[in-house]
Amino acid sequence: MTKRILVTPGEPAGIGPDLCLSLAQHHFDSEIILVADPEMLKMRALLLGLDLIQLQQVDLNSAPQPHQPGTLKVLPVSCGANCEPGKLNPQNAGYILKTLDIAIDACLNNQADAVTTGPVNKAVINDAGIPFTGHTEYFQQRCHTDRVVMMLATEELKVALATTHIPLRKVADAITPELLEEVMDVLMHSLQTDFGLEKPRLLVAGLNPHAGESGHLGSEDEEIIAPVIQQWRELGFPVTGPLPADTLYARHWLDQADATLAMYHDQGLPVLKYSGFGRALNITLGLPIIRTSVDHGTALDLAGTGHANNGSLLVAIHYAEKMAANRARHAN
């Protein structure tokens, strides 16, 4: 059956709208629907010389039809405020969150099979007076899910994160046995069900330099991370660590693993972006719905220029399609 994927362009001043417009030129087996302001899209299309694309308004009660190149389906949501490429406007924060809410609700109500999100600027949403740390936490909250895990992935490397958008100063306190147990549960379950890895080979990074150097450079590695790893090893899973993060991301170790778990955002993601920026996707594991996303930010400098690369958005949509088909197979 044809799947329905909702795509939110994210920050309207960024490259999200440009990338979404580029989808008209691609083939998808599923139905692709942008949840966005059609007027904003038309203005961006004009700027980019893509104004021949037919924008078709849809509602979610119709049966999904495969994507037709040259056309784009749009579920209309009005920006309500001025929107210039490259210029953030806090007055559009409500619009951005509304597109996410519509997409989340449609998935929760089984009117759509997955949502793929474009990048948002977290600061401008906060500047509008709305506390917002990221899609990951927003989807967790809106789906009433106790624990989710952020994972960025390419064909060759999967990097999951134990903590997401918190200040570095708070990371060590956040690494508790309870957190790690929950993160490992979500991660291992998703690697098994969504990625078909029966016994995932996982490398877990330590928190401190040299994984604590036997306790001389911090106690978290031995006292908190190692016992959680041991629990999984006793269940027969090939989980290795805590490894010094610099060693873990060396080819020697990665060649023996299906996935890696980093303790914080900037421990794992620079490696992923160095090796695969532009062809990676971001997935929120543990949600009742499917959410994939791009591996990059709003790139305000490129909005409206035609120089933004849509590789990651294509990967994120294709992966959402794959996950939706997988879940439908499991459900039958």
Ligand SMILES: NC(=O)C1=CN([C@@H]2O[C@H](COP(=O)(O)OP(=O)(O)OC[C@H]3O[C@@H](n4cnc5c(N)ncnc54)[C@H](O)[C@@H]3O)[C@@H](O)[C@H]2O)C=CC1
């Ligand atoms: N999924 C999301 O919503 C994400 C949002 N962000 C947000 O994006 C904002 C800007 O973040 P930055 O760290 O500056 O990262 P960024 O990814 O927006 O930009 C970093 C550099 O990469 C380039 N770049 C980014 N995407 C590109 C693309 N598709 N094609 C070609 N070049 C591209 C940019 O021009 C810039 O030089 C922040 O507010 C951050 O919170 C960042 C990552 C993910």
Ligand SMILES: NCC(=O)COP(=O)(O)O
């Ligand atoms: N660096 C990836 C990132 O921060 C994405 O955050 P989110 O908005 O997907 O939660």
